[in-house]
Amino acid sequence: MTKVGFIGLGNMGAPMAANLVKAGCVVHAYDRSDVAVAKAVNNGCLSARSAADAASNADFVITMLPAGSHVKSVYFDADGIIESASHDATFIDCSTIDVETARSVIGAASESGFAMVDAPVSGGVAAATKGTLTFMVGGEDEAFARAKPVLEKMGKNIVHAGAAGNGQVAKICNNMLLGITMIATCEAFNLAEKLGLDAQTFYDISSTASGQSWSMTSYCPAPGPLESAPSNRDYQPGFAAAMMLKDMRLAQEAAHKAKAATPLGAQSEALYALMESAGKDNLDFSGVMRLIKGDL
Known part of the structure; x- marks a missing residue:
């Protein structure tokens, strides 16, 4: 059974995480908002104590965060994803952030031995709820191939846009x-x-x-x-x-x-x-x- 750590349970992240549960994934969900986590638990997710906790032992770590600074922090702070994730985990950042940050985060993750893609979405809350999002994915071919089956559980159009950052x-x-x-x-x-x-x-x-x-x-x-x-x-x-x-x-x-x-x-x-x-x-x-x- 696919294990997913999902970090960021806002208007888009919450229904995306719920669709992963519906697709049979075990989802450990985290958000700074306790209310958001409680709603995710009601949708079948398991509560995580922190981003690091959500990422530990996950096959895939998905982030859906407001800005590039948040993405950097969640991945690279002392208690971040990079330190806690399994070495064979694949990272998928679905945030919409600046191109430069996306490329630098993916580059740093790659240097640490992790496969990672940027995969911002189109379709809004309605498509997130229905599981019909479009994902625009940047990253190496192998990383895209690993991420695609999970993205297909949340969307209907999964497009490889090329190198890291090209999704953004x-x-x-x-x-x-x-x-x-x-x-x-x-x-x-x-x-x-x-x-x-x-x-x-x-x-x-x-x-x-x-x-x-x-x-x-x-x-x-x-x-x-x-x-x-x-x-x-x-x-x-x-x-x-x-x-x-x-x-x-x-x-x-x-x-x-x-x-x-x-x-x-x-x-x-x-x-x-x-x-x-x-x-x-x-x-x-x-x-x-x-x-x-x-x-x-």
């Missing part, structure tokens, strides 16, 4: 594109309304024309046309604007280091930052529609 590259580039297209979609719906064209009619036309995008047909930011969209639930997330802003900032940080021109990415980051400054970054990221309309 794919994630931040994808989310930068998503953030930009969501703003453009909001602008189009707002302009249509201002010119006398209702949202449903514009949706019916544009969703089958050249302006179609995922932001329109799967996550429409205008209330009305798409019943399942957060726009019809007062923009409750979903994928919070705070998380989109985090990813946009990671993309801009990477762009500066790579000397890559991303002017629309920079402008989009600034707009999501306005949601943050207005105290509205707890809304779904499609709630940028309110900013465009002047309703924040």
